[in-house]
Amino acid sequence: MSNTTDSPKKGTKVRMDVTGKLPMTGNVFVYGTLKRAYWNNRLLKGAKFIGEAITTQPYPMVCGGIPYLFNIPGKGHVVQGEIFEVTDPEMMANLDRLESHPHGYIRTPLKVLLNGTTETDVFVYFFSRSDFRDEMLKDCKPIYVPPHGY
Numbered sequence: 001m002s003n004t005t006d007s008p009k010k011g012t013k014v015r016m017d018v019t020g021k022l023p024m025t026g027n028v029f030v031y032g033t034l035k036r037a038y039w040n041n042r043l044l045k046g047a048k049f050i051g052e053a054i055t056t057q058p059y060p061m062v063c064g065g066i067p068y069l070f071n072i073p074g075k076g077h078v079v080q081g082e083i084f085e086v087t088d089p090e091m092m093a094n095l096d097r098l099e100s101h102p103h104g105y106i107r108t109p110l111k112v113l114l115n116g117t118t119e120t121d122v123f124v125y126f127f128s129r130s131d132f133r134d135e136m137l138k139d140c141k142p143i144y145v146p147p148h149g150y
Contacts (some may be wrong), residue, residue, distance in 0.1 A: 015089040019102055022109075023125070024089035029053055029112050029122040031065040031081035034095070043094050053112040053120065064135045068127035071108060076137055080092040083114060083122055099125045 015024040033040040060076035099105035105125035114120040
């Protein structure tokens with residue numbers, strides 16, 4: 001269930017997420033199973049692929065079947081991913097459900113570098129747990145490659 005709030009355009013409403021803080025449209029940076037080559041990308045069918053991107057600073061990405069990012073800037077790797085423009089609020093709602101936003105993952109505004117050069121505002125899903133330990137990074141690289149069989 002999402003809320004609405006007044007838009008800067010007079011007389012229009014913007015659909016908001018369950019927290020009431022984030023709009024249900026915008027660019028999304030995906031780094032794992034939502035990327036074009038992987039199984040959850042079907043949820044982005046109809047979204048415009050904007051391009052490849054990297055985070056502006058390192059973040060710890062933990063890989064173990066399904067990848068997840070901790071919101072700890074400056075630790076880990078610069079993460080590689082893809083940007084999609086989501087203009088359908090129902091599509092964003094489906095992404096939020098997949099990621100269990102705001103309990104499993106938290107959709108968070110972030111700046112990334114589109115094509116490695118152009119700073120771009122996006123949403124990214126950060127893992128909600130805060131129990132990161134350095135040894136969690138031992139098998140991770142800055143780009144997600146799923147285990148055999150996916």
